Amino acid sequence: MDLIVKPAETFRGAFTARNSDAAILRFPFPFNEDGYMYAVNIEPHVQSGPTAAYDAVFDLDEHYVGECEDRAMVLEEDPLRCQVLPHMLDAEWDTLELLMENLARDYPALFTLTKNGDAWRWVNKPLGLDQSFIFGKTETLPYPPFEYITRQVQGDFTLQDHRDDNLFMDGGMVTSQADWSLNFDLGMSFHEWHGPVPLAHELGVFDRALQYLLRLQNGKPVRRLNWTLTVNPRLDTSPENYPVWGPDRLTITPDNVGEKMCLRVELQTLTRLPRSNAILFGIRGYLIRLEELVRVKKWAARLHRVLRDLPLELADYKGMLRYRQTIVDYLATFDDGAVLNSGTAPEQDRL
Amino acid sequence: MRARIAAIEALSPAIKRITLAAADGTPLPTASAGAHIMLAIPGPGRVWKNAYSLVSPPDARDRYQIIVRRVEPSRGGSAWLHDHAAAGQEIELAPPINLFPIARRAAKHLLLSAGIGLTPFLSYLPVLRGAGQKFELHHCCRHAEAAAFTALLPGTGEAITLHSSRNTLDVLHLLARQRLDTHLYVCGPDPFMVAVLGAARDLGWPEAKLHFESFGGATGGAPFTAHLKRSGITVAVAADQSLLEAIEAAGLQPPCLCRGGACGECALPVLGGVPEHRDHVLSPAEHAAGDIMMTCVSRAKTPELVLDF
Numbered sequence: 001m002d003l004i005v006k007p008a009e010t011f012r013g014a015f016t017a018r019n020s021d022a023a024i025l026r027f028p029f030p031f032n033e034d035g036y037m038y039a040v041n042i043e044p045h046v047q048s049g050p051t052a053a054y055d056a057v058f059d060l061d062e063h064y065v066g067e068c069e070d071r072a073m074v075l076e077e078d079p080l081r082c083q084v085l086p087h088m089l090d091a092e093w094d095t096l097e098l099l100m101e102n103l104a105r106d107y108p109a110l111f112t113l114t115k116n117g118d119a120w121r122w123v124n125k126p127l128g129l130d131q132s133f134i135f136g137k138t139e140t141l142p143y144p145p146f147e148y149i150t151r152q153v154q155g156d157f158t159l160q161d162h163r164d165d166n167l168f169m170d171g172g173m174v175t176s177q178a179d180w181s182l183n184f185d186l187g188m189s190f191h192e193w194h195g196p197v198p199l200a201h202e203l204g205v206f207d208r209a210l211q212y213l214l215r216l217q218n219g220k221p222v223r224r225l226n227w228t229l230t231v232n233p234r235l236d237t238s239p240e241n242y243p244v245w246g247p248d249r250l251t252i253t254p255d256n257v258g259e260k261m262c263l264r265v266e267l268q269t270l271t272r273l274p275r276s277n278a279i280l281f282g283i284r285g286y287l288i289r290l291e292e293l294v295r296v297k298k299w300a301a302r303l304h305r306v307l308r309d310l311p312l313e314l315a316d317y318k319g320m321l322r323y324r325q326t327i328v329d330y331l332a333t334f335d336d337g338a339v340l341n342s343g344t345a346p347e348q349d350r351l
Numbered sequence: 352m353r354a355r356i357a358a359i360e361a362l363s364p365a366i367k368r369i370t371l372a373a374a375d376g377t378p379l380p381t382a383s384a385g386a387h388i389m390l391a392i393p394g395p396g397r398v399w400k401n402a403y404s405l406v407s408p409p410d411a412r413d414r415y416q417i418i419v420r421r422v423e424p425s426r427g428g429s430a431w432l433h434d435h436a437a438a439g440q441e442i443e444l445a446p447p448i449n450l451f452p453i454a455r456r457a458a459k460h461l462l463l464s465a466g467i468g469l470t471p472f473l474s475y476l477p478v479l480r481g482a483g484q485k486f487e488l489h490h491c492c493r494h495a496e497a498a499a500f501t502a503l504l505p506g507t508g509e510a511i512t513l514h515s516s517r518n519t520l521d522v523l524h525l526l527a528r529q530r531l532d533t534h535l536y537v538c539g540p541d542p543f544m545v546a547v548l549g550a551a552r553d554l555g556w557p558e559a560k561l562h563f564e565s566f567g568g569a570t571g572g573a574p575f576t577a578h579l580k581r582s583g584i585t586v587a588v589a590a591d592q593s594l595l596e597a598i599e600a601a602g603l604q605p606p607c608l609c610r611g612g613a614c615g616e617c618a619l620p621v622l623g624g625v626p627e628h629r630d631h632v633l634s635p636a637e638h639a640a641g642d643i644m645m646t647c648v649s650r651a652k653t654p655e656l657v658l659d660f
Contacts, residue, residue: 039614040609040613040614040615041608041614042608042609042613042614043608043609044610087455087456088455090455094381097381161455162452163454163455163456163559164559207631208613208614208615208631208632209613211612211613211631212609212611212612212613212614212631215611217446217448218380218382218383218386218446218447218448218449219380219446222609274380274381274382274383274409274447275381275382275383275409275410276383276455277383277385277449277452277453
């Protein structure tokens with residue numbers, strides 16, 4: 001897979017991160033209809049989809065170096081963003097093996113993995129790493145295996161232990177989250193960590209999703225999309241750092257909404273891990289400024305209709321009540337009311 | 352995936368160990384302790400899909416090993432593996448699935464097996480030993496097969512006991528003397544499982560600490576036919592095929608998403624016949640009403656269903 005990685009950009013401070021035309025066209029737009037409501041929108045994670053973001057098992061893009069650097073900064077300030085409980089050591093090695101094998105296969109120009117029995121060598125060219133180690137021997141890596149490899153991949157990850165007919169969040173690397181805390185959720189069961197989500201519990205969504213995930217099979221990963229809105233292309237919107245990013249929410253005006261307001265989409269993948277029988281949950285986040293998104297005509301009109309008609313509880317949960325009308329007014333200027341095709345493909349080859 | 356039979360060893364007159372490797376020589380997917388694979392075994396007029404526990408160490412990616420007892424009368428699978436399989440032959444294999452994993456937070460693992468039910472524990476042993484976990488294995492078998500099972504259990508000692516004559520295993524006493532943070536694993540013939548699990552429940556063991564091999568969620572069952580009224584065709588659903596697969600095999604594109612009975616996408620209205628529900632979407636009342644069904648997992652209680660599709 002061809003991938004051109006940009007020099008480092010920032011997802012904080014001056015917010016220099018922007019999407020190229022190619023990055024806009026590969027964005028995993030989440031709305032296939034003009035309305036939105038919770039559903040168990042899980043499907044097999046096959047390597048094809050409406051945009052190129054679905055072409056690799058673990059998608060990397062032009063923001064790779066900048067996102068890895070942002071993660072390193074978050075961990076420097078707050079090491080508790082990466083925690084794994086002791087009984088999950090097999091799952092740590094499972095994760096390292098899965099990510100290294102897939103990245104080396106999908107991006108051979110960027111990564112190589114060489115194995116000689118348990119003696120492995122991992123080369124990461126964009127980050128300038130060349131590491132020889134013994135698979136299964138934690139002391140031969142500079143970090144524990146889960147932290148070592150997830151420092152080198154875009155997106156957050158959590159590890160779910162499967163026991164007592166339930167899933168428990170017993171580990172994670174979470175530095176680019178939409179306002180939730182690994183340190184708070186660590187050790188919780190499936191329904192516990194989903195506790196704050198409105199409406200979906202009553203619909204039975206979590207009961208069904210858990211039953212489905214308990215049957216998740218090795219070699220048959222699945223995916224779903226989730227979304228929210230974020231002010232500025234800021235990866236780390238954590239509860240721990242709310243004082244840093246919370247005040248941004250007061251800065252949205254009709255003049256700057258297109259530039260500052262971002263749609264945040266999470267391409268979430270769920271993979272059964274072979275040795276540990278745990279489940280790896282990947283939360284690959286994408287940020288796109290509204291002024292970038294509206295260059296795709298269909299997406300502009302559809303996002304307008306979805307946000308305009310979103311039920312109040314959902315709009316509140318996603319934290320947008322303060323600026324929802326400003327966004328809807330901005331997007332309305334791009335919506336001529338024409339009927340849109342269902343599906344999420346951009347339906348244009350260039351911008 | 353295609354596998355090649357690399358070796359077949361007779362462990363006793365009725366028990367064989369079969370070693371499989373990837374047909375193209377690439378590494379096999381890593382398995383976990385307790386996992387099973389599905390083999391597609393050729394038979395007259397149809398293919399048998401049988402599940403076998405892996406007995407090779409979970410980290411071994413150059414081979415999968417299974418142990419097969421010749422069942423009398425055989426449904427077809429074990430007889431073919433005993434009488435017709437030979438080294439060098441190729442066979443279709445579905446990657447490992449684990450419905451019987453080790454409970455990682457147990458302070459001690461108590462493993463009870465009988466007969467061929469020993470097989471999943473053969474993949475447990477290297478993992479438990481490697482992690483320094485406390486365990487105790489009791490295996491019951493016929494006297495005639497004691498030598499074969501002894502050969503499979505190197506290091507028999509305090510942690511491993513073979514019971515090859517009746518009444519040497521006092522299950523109640525064994526269960527009663529366990530520490531509270533012990534987990535129990537049971538695999539063997541139905542009467543053995545019922546007796547052991549019943550004793551544990553009588554003693555007050557909580558369900559969360561009882562583990563037994565179960566193939567729940569399987570898609571197979573008795574064959575039936577489905578008449579698709581709007582399409583005007585009738586499809587035959589084979590024993591090892593889902594209704595959804597049968598409709599797709601007829602060239603139609605029915606709705607579906609998760610293919611696991613969770614999302615509700617594949618629901619079709621039932622106009623005739625009685626569905627056997629296996630989904631997690633519909634309520635008990637909807638199951639009882641029987642006028643809608645999930646084609647990806649649910650089957651039929653009657654020989655024919657009529658569907659609005």
